[in-house]
Amino acid sequence: MLLLILGVAIWCGAHLFKRVAPDLRRPLGNAGKGIAALLLIASVVLMVIGYRSAEVIPVYSPFAGIGHLNNLLMLIALIVFGAGMAKGWLWTKIRHPQLYGFTLWAAAHLLVNGDLASIILFGGLGLWAVAEIVLINRQDSWTPPVSGGPKRDLALVGVVLVMYALIALVHVWTGHNPFLGTYA
Incomplete structure (x- = not known):
């Protein structure tokens, strides 16, 4: 630990x-x-x-079936995270897309992992991302950037779907099938 x-x-x-x-x-x-x-x-x-x-030290039991919400949040997290790189319409609406995507990733994983190590990992990294957002907002002003157009957002969705599939395959390969839906 x-x-x-x-x-x-x-x-x-x-x-x-x-x-x-x-x-x-x-x-x-x-x-x-x-x-x-x-x-x-x-x-x-x-x-x-x-x-x-x-060592697996249980702290709380995730709700049965919560894995489906986790999977949806992960898809959204990847889209939000990638918005800053795609520079499409979504990029103009979210000031810190990578940090917000990271925060969603952490929250989604806390929904399905109730052990102490997961709380330290996902909770700690989620708190870091929130702290980073707060610090940046205090120090710097923000002017929404100009959109690169909807084609960039469509390309982002395509890339995210491929990334999502690869991430799911890695999870299955390591013995954690994210599509079972029940974790409790």
Whole structure:
């Protein structure tokens, strides 16, 4: 469990450092980006190893059939997350598409995983994304960008459907079929 907690803490720290300590980050320049990238890679490795090796300690039982809501939220999360890269109409409506998509991803996983390790992983990362949104909103103003047109949103949906299928296949391959619908 310690590796998982350390991984989540490093992820949050590496991302939040720029916002909470800009005077310390600024002098690092491009080297700071490299350091952050290495810390993020290390954090992902620690989270994966920590989560996969954590003892299952039940905290709450998900509702039977809640997996279907999880699957729908995951599809929406991928669309919202990708909106910032697609730069279509949706991009003009959501200020932080990747952070909101990430938050939806975390919430969806908390619906179907009631063990302590999942709460640490998904809850911790979800809280990080919300904190990041709050900090950015306090520090920077936002002008909605110009839409690249509806074709970009249609392309986004196509890419998301392929990504969704790949993510589902990885889940099935690792023994967690997301289409069973019952997790309780």
